[in-house]
Amino acid sequence: xxxxxxxxxxxxxxxxxxxxxxxxxxxxxxxxxxxxxxxxxxxxxxxxxxxxxxxxxxxxxxxxxxxxxxxxxxxxxxxxxxxxxxxxxxxxxxxxxxxxxxxxxxxxxxxxxxxxxxxxxxxxxxxxxxxxxxxxxxxxxxxxxxxxxxxxxxxxxxxxxxxxxxxxxxxxxxxxxxxxxxxxxxxxxxxxxxxxxxxxxxxxxxxxxxxxxxxxxxxxxxxxxxxxxxxxxxxxxxxxxxxxxxxxxxxxxxxxxxxxxxxxxxxxxxxxxxxxxxxxxxxxxxxxxxxxxxxxxxxxxxxxxxxxxxxxxxxxxxxxxxxxxxxxxxxxxxxxxxxxxxxxxxxxxxxxxxxxxxxxxxxxxxxxxxxxxxxxxxxxxxxxxxxxxxxxxxxxxxxxxxxxxxxxxxxxxxxxxxxxxxxxxxxxxxxxxxxxxxxxxxxxxxxxx
Numbered sequence: 001x002x003x004x005x006x007x008x009x010x011x012x013x014x015x016x017x018x019x020x021x022x023x024x025x026x027x028x029x030x031x032x033x034x035x036x037x038x039x040x041x042x043x044x045x046x047x048x049x050x051x052x053x054x055x056x057x058x059x060x061x062x063x064x065x066x067x068x069x070x071x072x073x074x075x076x077x078x079x080x081x082x083x084x085x086x087x088x089x090x091x092x093x094x095x096x097x098x099x100x101x102x103x104x105x106x107x108x109x110x111x112x113x114x115x116x117x118x119x120x121x122x123x124x125x126x127x128x129x130x131x132x133x134x135x136x137x138x139x140x141x142x143x144x145x146x147x148x149x150x151x152x153x154x155x156x157x158x159x160x161x162x163x164x165x166x167x168x169x170x171x172x173x174x175x176x177x178x179x180x181x182x183x184x185x186x187x188x189x190x191x192x193x194x195x196x197x198x199x200x201x202x203x204x205x206x207x208x209x210x211x212x213x214x215x216x217x218x219x220x221x222x223x224x225x226x227x228x229x230x231x232x233x234x235x236x237x238x239x240x241x242x243x244x245x246x247x248x249x250x251x252x253x254x255x256x257x258x259x260x261x262x263x264x265x266x267x268x269x270x271x272x273x274x275x276x277x278x279x280x281x282x283x284x285x286x287x288x289x290x291x292x293x294x295x296x297x298x299x300x301x302x303x304x305x306x307x308x309x310x311x312x313x314x315x316x317x318x319x320x321x322x323x324x325x326x327x328x329x330x331x332x333x334x335x336x337x338x339x340x341x342x343x344x345x346x347x348x349x350x351x352x353x354x355x356x357x358x359x360x361x362x363x364x365x366x367x368x369x370x371x372x373x374x375x376x377x378x379x380x381x382x383x384x385x386x387x388x389x390x391x392x393x394x395x396x397x398x399x400x401x402x403x404x405x406x407x408x409x410x411x412x413x414x415x416x417x418x419x420x421x422x423x424x425x426x427x428x429x430x431x432x433x434x435x436x437x438x439x440x441x442x443x444x445x446x447x448x449x
Contacts, residue, residue: 015416016287022382023286024056026203027165031193033209033250034064036276037104045208046111048282049170050124058165060196061128062173063108064189065100066250072096084142085248085255089149089186097186101174105130108172127169133157134192136177136185151177151185153192156199194259198266205263205271206282207256212275213294216396218244218253227449230291231389234264234298260296271296289385289417304386307343307355312336314352315343319373327409328371329439343371344390346383354383358391358403364428365401366445372405388417396448403448406441419444 036045053059069087070080073096081088089097112126136151154177164171173196175187190207197205213228218240220226232240241261247254260271274281274293284292307315315336322328336343339357346354356372369391374384395403404427405414411421424435424443435441 018380019287020055023052023203025058026056027058027060027200028052028204028206029060029062029193029197029200029202030282031062031189031205031207032064033189033207033276034066034068034100034104035210035250036208037063037107038067039276041276042107042111043114044279045276045282046108046114048280050112050126052282052286053126053170054124060161060165060171060173060200060202061108062175062189062193062196063104064175065097065104066189068100068104069093069097072100082248083145083147085246086139086147086150086188087186088145088147091149094149094184094186097176098184101176105172105174112170127167128172129164129167129169130172130174131157131160131164132178133161133171133173134177134187134196136179136187138179138185149184149186151179151187153177153187153195154179156196158199161196161200190256190259194263197263197268197271201267203269204286205260205268206285207259207271207273208276208281209256209273210250210276211253211256211273212278213273213292214240214253214257224449228292229294231393232294232296233304234261234296237261237264237296257296264296264298269298303345303347304390305345305347307340307345309337309340311343311345311347311352312340314347315340315345315355318352318355318375319371322373328373329436331371344387344394346378346386353378354387356387356391358394360395360398360400361428361430362398362400365399366428367395367398367400367403368431369403369405384413385417392446392448401448402445404443404445406435406443408439408441411442411444414444414446417446419446 030049032045049059049061073080073093076092076096078092087093109128112128133156134153135155137154139147139150139152161171173192175189175192177185177187193205214232215222215226216229217226237257238261241254241257244254247258249255256273260273263271272285272293272295274285278292281292312333316333319328323330342357342359343355345352353375354373357370358367359370360367372384372387391403405419407414422443422445424432426443426445427435
Protein backbone atom coordinates (compact mmCIF):
# COMPACT_ATOMS: atom_id res chain seq x y z
CA UNK A 1 0.00 0.00 0.00
CA UNK A 2 1.50 3.33 -1.06
CA UNK A 3 2.57 6.00 1.40
CA UNK A 4 0.57 8.55 -0.57
CA UNK A 5 -2.57 6.47 -0.03
CA UNK A 6 -1.89 6.28 3.72
CA UNK A 7 -1.49 10.03 4.03
CA UNK A 8 -4.73 10.72 2.13
CA UNK A 9 -6.90 7.90 3.44
CA UNK A 10 -6.22 8.28 7.16
CA UNK A 11 -7.05 12.02 7.43
CA UNK A 12 -10.07 11.52 5.18
CA UNK A 13 -11.42 8.65 7.26
CA UNK A 14 -10.93 10.60 10.46
CA UNK A 15 -12.72 13.60 8.95
CA UNK A 16 -15.88 11.58 8.19
CA UNK A 17 -15.96 9.90 11.61
CA UNK A 18 -18.00 12.70 13.27
CA UNK A 19 -20.71 12.28 10.62
CA UNK A 20 -20.76 8.51 11.16
CA UNK A 21 -21.29 9.07 14.88
CA UNK A 22 -23.91 11.77 14.29
CA UNK A 23 -26.06 9.69 11.92
CA UNK A 24 -25.94 6.38 13.79
CA UNK A 25 -29.47 5.40 14.83
CA UNK A 26 -31.08 8.09 12.67
CA UNK A 27 -33.86 7.41 10.14
CA UNK A 28 -33.46 8.49 6.51
CA UNK A 29 -36.23 8.32 3.91
CA UNK A 30 -34.57 8.05 0.49
CA UNK A 31 -36.70 8.73 -2.59
CA UNK A 32 -35.17 7.19 -5.71
CA UNK A 33 -36.51 8.51 -9.02
CA UNK A 34 -37.38 5.85 -11.59
CA UNK A 35 -35.15 7.76 -14.01
CA UNK A 36 -32.13 6.80 -11.90
CA UNK A 37 -32.91 3.11 -12.34
CA UNK A 38 -33.56 3.61 -16.07
CA UNK A 39 -30.15 5.31 -16.32
CA UNK A 40 -28.40 2.23 -14.89
CA UNK A 41 -27.52 3.81 -11.52
CA UNK A 42 -29.23 1.24 -9.29
CA UNK A 43 -26.20 -0.95 -8.58
CA UNK A 44 -24.00 1.86 -7.24
CA UNK A 45 -26.86 3.46 -5.32
CA UNK A 46 -27.65 0.10 -3.70
CA UNK A 47 -24.00 -0.24 -2.69
CA UNK A 48 -24.02 3.21 -1.11
CA UNK A 49 -27.29 2.57 0.73
CA UNK A 50 -25.95 -0.73 2.05
CA UNK A 51 -22.85 1.08 3.30
CA UNK A 52 -24.94 3.80 4.94
CA UNK A 53 -27.10 1.17 6.64
CA UNK A 54 -24.01 -0.68 7.85
CA UNK A 55 -22.99 2.51 9.69
CA UNK A 56 -26.16 2.42 11.77
CA UNK A 57 -28.62 4.44 9.69
CA UNK A 58 -32.20 3.16 9.35
CA UNK A 59 -33.27 3.44 5.70
CA UNK A 60 -36.72 3.63 4.14
CA UNK A 61 -36.33 3.47 0.35
CA UNK A 62 -39.18 4.74 -1.83
CA UNK A 63 -38.75 4.09 -5.55
CA UNK A 64 -40.38 5.88 -8.43
CA UNK A 65 -41.35 4.31 -11.75
CA UNK A 66 -42.39 7.14 -14.06
CA UNK A 67 -40.29 6.10 -17.11
CA UNK A 68 -40.92 2.41 -16.54
CA UNK A 69 -44.71 2.90 -16.58
CA UNK A 70 -44.43 5.07 -19.67
CA UNK A 71 -42.45 2.31 -21.36
CA UNK A 72 -45.15 -0.22 -20.51
CA UNK A 73 -47.83 2.12 -21.85
CA UNK A 74 -45.89 2.69 -25.05
CA UNK A 75 -45.57 -1.06 -25.58
CA UNK A 76 -49.37 -1.31 -25.26
CA UNK A 77 -49.94 1.55 -27.66
CA UNK A 78 -51.42 3.67 -24.89
CA UNK A 79 -50.67 7.35 -24.28
CA UNK A 80 -49.34 8.58 -20.93
CA UNK A 81 -51.52 11.39 -19.58
CA UNK A 82 -50.68 13.90 -16.85
CA UNK A 83 -52.36 16.84 -15.14
CA UNK A 84 -51.42 18.93 -12.09
CA UNK A 85 -48.08 17.11 -11.99
CA UNK A 86 -49.77 13.70 -11.51
CA UNK A 87 -50.49 10.76 -13.78
CA UNK A 88 -54.09 10.16 -14.84
CA UNK A 89 -54.31 6.44 -14.07
CA UNK A 90 -56.91 4.64 -16.15
CA UNK A 91 -57.25 0.84 -16.18
CA UNK A 92 -54.40 0.36 -18.68
CA UNK A 93 -52.11 2.73 -16.77
CA UNK A 94 -52.90 0.94 -13.49
CA UNK A 95 -51.98 -2.43 -15.00
CA UNK A 96 -48.80 -0.92 -16.40
CA UNK A 97 -47.92 0.60 -13.01
CA UNK A 98 -48.42 -2.73 -11.25
CA UNK A 99 -46.24 -4.51 -13.80
CA UNK A 100 -43.51 -1.86 -13.54
CA UNK A 101 -43.59 -1.92 -9.72
CA UNK A 102 -43.23 -5.71 -9.65
CA UNK A 103 -40.27 -5.62 -12.03
CA UNK A 104 -38.56 -2.81 -10.12
CA UNK A 105 -38.99 -4.50 -6.75
CA UNK A 106 -37.34 -7.58 -8.21
CA UNK A 107 -34.42 -5.51 -9.55
CA UNK A 108 -33.97 -3.59 -6.30
CA UNK A 109 -34.07 -6.73 -4.15
CA UNK A 110 -31.55 -8.35 -6.50
CA UNK A 111 -29.25 -5.34 -6.23
CA UNK A 112 -29.21 -5.60 -2.42
CA UNK A 113 -28.63 -9.36 -2.57
CA UNK A 114 -25.24 -9.14 -4.25
CA UNK A 115 -22.24 -10.21 -2.21
CA UNK A 116 -19.41 -11.04 -4.58
CA UNK A 117 -15.88 -10.89 -3.10
CA UNK A 118 -13.87 -7.74 -3.86
CA UNK A 119 -17.02 -5.64 -4.36
CA UNK A 120 -18.57 -3.04 -2.03
CA UNK A 121 -21.35 -5.52 -1.24
CA UNK A 122 -19.00 -8.26 -0.03
CA UNK A 123 -20.02 -9.40 3.44
CA UNK A 124 -23.13 -7.23 3.51
CA UNK A 125 -26.45 -8.63 4.68
CA UNK A 126 -29.25 -6.32 3.64
CA UNK A 127 -32.75 -7.55 4.25
CA UNK A 128 -35.26 -5.65 2.11
CA UNK A 129 -38.86 -5.87 3.28
CA UNK A 130 -41.87 -4.45 1.46
CA UNK A 131 -45.45 -4.33 2.65
CA UNK A 132 -48.83 -2.65 2.60
CA UNK A 133 -47.68 0.21 4.80
CA UNK A 134 -49.60 2.91 2.92
CA UNK A 135 -53.37 3.50 3.05
CA UNK A 136 -54.58 5.65 0.17
CA UNK A 137 -57.61 7.56 -1.02
CA UNK A 138 -58.57 8.63 -4.55
CA UNK A 139 -57.49 12.00 -5.94
CA UNK A 140 -60.94 12.25 -7.49
CA UNK A 141 -61.78 15.08 -9.88
CA UNK A 142 -59.66 18.24 -9.93
CA UNK A 143 -60.60 21.20 -12.15
CA UNK A 144 -62.78 18.88 -14.20
CA UNK A 145 -60.06 16.23 -14.63
CA UNK A 146 -60.92 12.72 -13.43
CA UNK A 147 -57.73 11.10 -12.12
CA UNK A 148 -59.41 7.67 -11.96
CA UNK A 149 -57.04 5.26 -10.11
CA UNK A 150 -54.56 7.94 -9.04
CA UNK A 151 -54.50 8.40 -5.31
CA UNK A 152 -53.06 10.29 -2.37
CA UNK A 153 -51.68 9.07 0.94
CA UNK A 154 -54.33 8.80 3.64
CA UNK A 155 -52.31 7.08 6.38
CA UNK A 156 -48.83 5.65 6.98
CA UNK A 157 -48.38 2.54 9.14
CA UNK A 158 -45.59 4.07 11.20
CA UNK A 159 -45.59 1.33 13.82
CA UNK A 160 -45.20 -1.37 11.16
CA UNK A 161 -42.33 0.47 9.45
CA UNK A 162 -40.56 1.10 12.77
CA UNK A 163 -40.82 -2.57 13.78
CA UNK A 164 -39.33 -3.57 10.43
CA UNK A 165 -36.46 -1.09 10.77
CA UNK A 166 -35.79 -2.23 14.33
CA UNK A 167 -35.56 -5.76 12.99
CA UNK A 168 -32.53 -4.53 11.03
CA UNK A 169 -34.16 -4.53 7.61
CA UNK A 170 -34.42 -1.83 4.97
CA UNK A 171 -38.04 -0.93 4.15
CA UNK A 172 -38.85 -0.72 0.44
CA UNK A 173 -41.98 1.16 -0.63
CA UNK A 174 -43.50 1.36 -4.11
CA UNK A 175 -45.73 4.33 -4.97
CA UNK A 176 -48.89 2.31 -4.37
CA UNK A 177 -51.50 2.51 -1.67
CA UNK A 178 -54.62 0.56 -0.85
CA UNK A 179 -58.02 1.62 0.41
CA UNK A 180 -59.75 -0.18 3.31
CA UNK A 181 -61.82 -1.98 0.64
CA UNK A 182 -58.65 -3.29 -1.05
CA UNK A 183 -58.72 -0.95 -4.05
CA UNK A 184 -55.26 -0.10 -5.42
CA UNK A 185 -54.21 3.48 -6.14
CA UNK A 186 -51.24 4.77 -8.09
CA UNK A 187 -49.43 7.38 -6.00
CA UNK A 188 -46.52 9.70 -6.72
CA UNK A 189 -43.13 8.71 -5.35
CA UNK A 190 -42.60 12.26 -4.11
CA UNK A 191 -45.80 12.33 -2.04
CA UNK A 192 -45.21 8.86 -0.60
CA UNK A 193 -41.66 9.74 0.50
CA UNK A 194 -42.72 13.09 1.96
CA UNK A 195 -45.71 11.61 3.80
CA UNK A 196 -43.62 8.78 5.25
CA UNK A 197 -40.86 11.16 6.36
CA UNK A 198 -43.39 13.44 8.07
CA UNK A 199 -45.34 10.61 9.70
CA UNK A 200 -42.12 9.07 11.06
CA UNK A 201 -40.53 12.44 11.87
CA UNK A 202 -37.50 11.16 9.98
CA UNK A 203 -34.14 12.85 10.44
CA UNK A 204 -33.66 13.27 6.70
CA UNK A 205 -35.72 13.15 3.51
CA UNK A 206 -33.46 12.66 0.49
CA UNK A 207 -34.54 12.91 -3.14
CA UNK A 208 -32.17 11.33 -5.71
CA UNK A 209 -33.28 13.17 -8.80
CA UNK A 210 -32.59 14.33 -12.34
CA UNK A 211 -31.61 17.82 -11.17
CA UNK A 212 -28.35 18.69 -9.35
CA UNK A 213 -30.08 20.83 -6.73
CA UNK A 214 -31.23 24.44 -6.49
CA UNK A 215 -28.86 27.08 -7.85
CA UNK A 216 -28.01 30.29 -6.00
CA UNK A 217 -29.83 32.11 -8.82
CA UNK A 218 -32.49 29.57 -9.88
CA UNK A 219 -33.62 31.62 -12.86
CA UNK A 220 -30.12 31.79 -14.35
CA UNK A 221 -28.21 29.07 -16.26
CA UNK A 222 -25.44 26.95 -14.78
CA UNK A 223 -22.09 28.75 -14.47
CA UNK A 224 -19.12 29.16 -12.14
CA UNK A 225 -20.86 32.27 -10.77
CA UNK A 226 -24.12 30.38 -10.22
CA UNK A 227 -23.28 27.25 -8.22
CA UNK A 228 -25.63 24.92 -6.38
CA UNK A 229 -26.89 26.45 -3.14
CA UNK A 230 -25.84 23.72 -0.72
CA UNK A 231 -27.99 24.96 2.17
CA UNK A 232 -31.34 26.73 2.02
CA UNK A 233 -32.91 27.84 5.31
CA UNK A 234 -36.60 26.95 5.35
CA UNK A 235 -37.70 30.59 5.32
CA UNK A 236 -35.56 31.30 2.24
CA UNK A 237 -36.87 28.16 0.52
CA UNK A 238 -40.45 29.26 1.17
CA UNK A 239 -39.75 32.70 -0.27
CA UNK A 240 -38.16 31.14 -3.36
CA UNK A 241 -41.06 28.72 -3.82
CA UNK A 242 -43.52 31.61 -3.75
CA UNK A 243 -41.78 33.15 -6.78
CA UNK A 244 -41.75 29.97 -8.88
CA UNK A 245 -44.30 28.50 -11.25
CA UNK A 246 -46.03 25.35 -9.88
CA UNK A 247 -43.72 22.37 -10.24
CA UNK A 248 -45.45 19.89 -12.53
CA UNK A 249 -42.41 18.28 -14.20
CA UNK A 250 -39.46 16.70 -12.39
CA UNK A 251 -37.06 19.18 -14.00
CA UNK A 252 -39.02 22.19 -12.70
CA UNK A 253 -37.23 23.95 -9.85
CA UNK A 254 -40.33 23.82 -7.66
CA UNK A 255 -41.09 20.13 -8.27
CA UNK A 256 -38.93 18.62 -5.52
CA UNK A 257 -38.47 21.85 -3.57
CA UNK A 258 -42.19 21.98 -2.67
CA UNK A 259 -41.91 18.57 -1.01
CA UNK A 260 -38.72 19.55 0.86
CA UNK A 261 -40.44 22.65 2.20
CA UNK A 262 -43.54 20.71 3.24
CA UNK A 263 -41.45 18.09 5.05
CA UNK A 264 -39.39 20.69 6.94
CA UNK A 265 -42.49 22.67 7.92
CA UNK A 266 -44.00 19.50 9.39
CA UNK A 267 -41.08 18.35 11.50
CA UNK A 268 -38.44 16.76 9.26
CA UNK A 269 -35.21 18.51 10.22
CA UNK A 270 -33.48 18.34 6.85
CA UNK A 271 -34.55 17.60 3.27
CA UNK A 272 -32.12 17.11 0.38
CA UNK A 273 -32.19 17.26 -3.42
CA UNK A 274 -29.29 15.28 -4.93
CA UNK A 275 -28.27 14.41 -8.50
CA UNK A 276 -28.32 10.67 -9.20
CA UNK A 277 -25.98 11.34 -12.14
CA UNK A 278 -23.12 11.98 -9.70
CA UNK A 279 -21.60 8.71 -8.54
CA UNK A 280 -21.65 8.53 -4.73
CA UNK A 281 -23.99 11.51 -4.34
CA UNK A 282 -25.51 10.02 -1.17
CA UNK A 283 -22.12 9.53 0.48
CA UNK A 284 -20.91 12.97 -0.57
CA UNK A 285 -24.01 14.65 0.86
CA UNK A 286 -24.16 12.72 4.12
CA UNK A 287 -20.50 12.34 5.07
CA UNK A 288 -18.75 15.37 3.52
CA UNK A 289 -19.01 18.84 5.04
CA UNK A 290 -20.06 20.87 1.99
CA UNK A 291 -22.24 18.15 0.46
CA UNK A 292 -23.14 18.04 -3.21
CA UNK A 293 -26.82 18.94 -3.59
CA UNK A 294 -29.23 21.34 -1.88
CA UNK A 295 -30.31 20.87 1.73
CA UNK A 296 -33.41 22.61 3.07
CA UNK A 297 -33.06 22.99 6.83
CA UNK A 298 -35.56 24.11 9.45
CA UNK A 299 -33.71 26.65 11.58
CA UNK A 300 -36.55 26.95 14.10
CA UNK A 301 -34.94 24.01 15.89
CA UNK A 302 -32.50 26.60 17.19
CA UNK A 303 -32.42 30.23 16.26
CA UNK A 304 -29.61 30.80 13.74
CA UNK A 305 -29.73 34.52 12.99
CA UNK A 306 -27.84 37.77 12.81
CA UNK A 307 -27.15 39.48 16.13
CA UNK A 308 -28.77 42.62 17.48
CA UNK A 309 -27.47 45.06 20.12
CA UNK A 310 -29.48 43.07 22.71
CA UNK A 311 -27.18 40.09 22.07
CA UNK A 312 -23.93 41.88 22.95
CA UNK A 313 -23.92 40.67 26.57
CA UNK A 314 -24.40 37.04 25.49
CA UNK A 315 -21.65 37.32 22.87
CA UNK A 316 -19.22 38.77 25.45
CA UNK A 317 -20.05 35.98 27.90
CA UNK A 318 -19.46 33.35 25.18
CA UNK A 319 -16.11 34.63 23.89
CA UNK A 320 -14.56 35.83 27.18
CA UNK A 321 -13.04 32.44 28.24
CA UNK A 322 -11.46 32.06 24.78
CA UNK A 323 -9.99 35.56 24.98
CA UNK A 324 -8.50 34.78 28.38
CA UNK A 325 -6.72 31.63 27.16
CA UNK A 326 -5.43 33.40 24.04
CA UNK A 327 -7.52 31.52 21.48
CA UNK A 328 -9.26 34.75 20.43
CA UNK A 329 -8.05 38.32 20.18
CA UNK A 330 -9.66 40.43 22.91
CA UNK A 331 -12.60 42.57 21.83
CA UNK A 332 -14.15 45.19 24.07
CA UNK A 333 -17.86 45.75 24.63
CA UNK A 334 -17.73 48.99 22.64
CA UNK A 335 -16.26 47.22 19.61
CA UNK A 336 -18.83 44.42 19.73
CA UNK A 337 -21.71 46.87 20.21
CA UNK A 338 -20.48 48.80 17.17
CA UNK A 339 -20.18 45.62 15.08
CA UNK A 340 -23.21 43.71 16.42
CA UNK A 341 -24.78 43.59 12.97
CA UNK A 342 -21.71 41.80 11.61
CA UNK A 343 -22.26 38.81 13.92
CA UNK A 344 -24.27 35.65 13.27
CA UNK A 345 -25.31 33.68 16.33
CA UNK A 346 -26.96 30.41 17.37
CA UNK A 347 -29.32 31.04 20.26
CA UNK A 348 -31.45 28.53 22.14
CA UNK A 349 -33.81 29.38 24.98
CA UNK A 350 -32.22 32.80 25.31
CA UNK A 351 -28.65 31.49 25.54
CA UNK A 352 -26.08 32.12 22.80
CA UNK A 353 -24.15 28.93 22.02
CA UNK A 354 -22.11 30.03 18.98
CA UNK A 355 -21.15 33.16 17.09
CA UNK A 356 -18.96 34.54 14.30
CA UNK A 357 -18.52 37.93 12.63
CA UNK A 358 -18.15 38.79 8.94
CA UNK A 359 -16.01 41.80 7.97
CA UNK A 360 -16.14 42.44 4.20
CA UNK A 361 -13.28 43.84 2.14
CA UNK A 362 -15.40 44.62 -0.88
CA UNK A 363 -12.62 45.96 -3.09
CA UNK A 364 -10.79 42.63 -2.77
CA UNK A 365 -14.03 40.60 -3.08
CA UNK A 366 -13.26 38.79 0.17
CA UNK A 367 -14.22 38.97 3.84
CA UNK A 368 -12.76 38.02 7.19
CA UNK A 369 -14.62 35.60 9.42
CA UNK A 370 -13.67 36.58 12.96
CA UNK A 371 -14.48 35.51 16.52
CA UNK A 372 -15.83 32.08 15.52
CA UNK A 373 -16.74 30.62 18.91
CA UNK A 374 -18.74 27.60 20.06
CA UNK A 375 -19.75 27.06 23.68
CA UNK A 376 -18.05 24.05 25.35
CA UNK A 377 -21.59 22.88 26.23
CA UNK A 378 -22.46 22.34 22.55
CA UNK A 379 -19.11 21.48 20.97
CA UNK A 380 -19.28 18.38 18.80
CA UNK A 381 -22.92 19.01 17.85
CA UNK A 382 -22.20 20.82 14.58
CA UNK A 383 -22.81 24.41 15.73
CA UNK A 384 -19.45 25.55 14.37
CA UNK A 385 -20.36 24.19 10.94
CA UNK A 386 -23.79 25.84 11.03
CA UNK A 387 -22.24 29.22 11.80
CA UNK A 388 -19.64 28.69 9.06
CA UNK A 389 -22.41 27.90 6.56
CA UNK A 390 -24.32 31.06 7.52
CA UNK A 391 -21.18 33.20 7.12
CA UNK A 392 -20.58 31.63 3.69
CA UNK A 393 -24.18 32.37 2.68
CA UNK A 394 -23.85 35.99 3.77
CA UNK A 395 -20.57 36.39 1.89
CA UNK A 396 -22.05 34.90 -1.30
CA UNK A 397 -25.10 37.14 -1.02
CA UNK A 398 -22.73 40.13 -0.85
CA UNK A 399 -21.08 39.03 -4.10
CA UNK A 400 -17.79 38.04 -2.45
CA UNK A 401 -15.55 35.31 -3.85
CA UNK A 402 -13.83 34.07 -0.68
CA UNK A 403 -13.63 34.30 3.09
CA UNK A 404 -10.52 34.14 5.25
CA UNK A 405 -9.68 33.55 8.91
CA UNK A 406 -6.70 34.26 11.11
CA UNK A 407 -6.02 31.58 13.72
CA UNK A 408 -3.25 30.35 15.98
CA UNK A 409 -4.79 27.11 17.32
CA UNK A 410 -7.61 25.80 15.15
CA UNK A 411 -5.97 25.61 11.73
CA UNK A 412 -6.83 21.92 11.18
CA UNK A 413 -10.55 22.47 11.84
CA UNK A 414 -10.67 25.01 9.02
CA UNK A 415 -8.53 22.93 6.64
CA UNK A 416 -10.98 20.03 7.01
CA UNK A 417 -13.71 22.38 5.87
CA UNK A 418 -12.13 23.55 2.66
CA UNK A 419 -9.77 26.33 3.77
CA UNK A 420 -6.18 26.48 2.50
CA UNK A 421 -3.24 28.21 4.12
CA UNK A 422 -1.76 31.28 2.43
CA UNK A 423 0.98 33.78 3.21
CA UNK A 424 -0.07 36.85 5.25
CA UNK A 425 0.91 38.96 2.24
CA UNK A 426 -2.26 37.59 0.59
CA UNK A 427 -4.40 39.70 2.92
CA UNK A 428 -6.19 42.78 1.58
CA UNK A 429 -4.10 45.90 2.16
CA UNK A 430 -6.49 47.31 4.75
CA UNK A 431 -6.34 44.07 6.77
CA UNK A 432 -2.60 43.61 6.28
CA UNK A 433 -1.97 46.95 8.02
CA UNK A 434 -3.72 45.60 11.13
CA UNK A 435 -2.00 42.18 11.08
CA UNK A 436 -0.21 41.42 14.36
CA UNK A 437 3.14 39.99 13.29
CA UNK A 438 4.03 39.12 16.89
CA UNK A 439 0.95 36.87 17.23
CA UNK A 440 1.97 35.00 14.04
CA UNK A 441 -1.59 33.99 13.18
CA UNK A 442 -2.03 31.54 10.30
CA UNK A 443 -4.04 32.91 7.38
CA UNK A 444 -6.52 30.47 5.81
CA UNK A 445 -8.74 31.14 2.81
CA UNK A 446 -11.80 29.38 1.40
CA UNK A 447 -13.09 30.11 -2.09
CA UNK A 448 -16.87 30.35 -2.40
CA UNK A 449 -17.44 28.26 -5.52
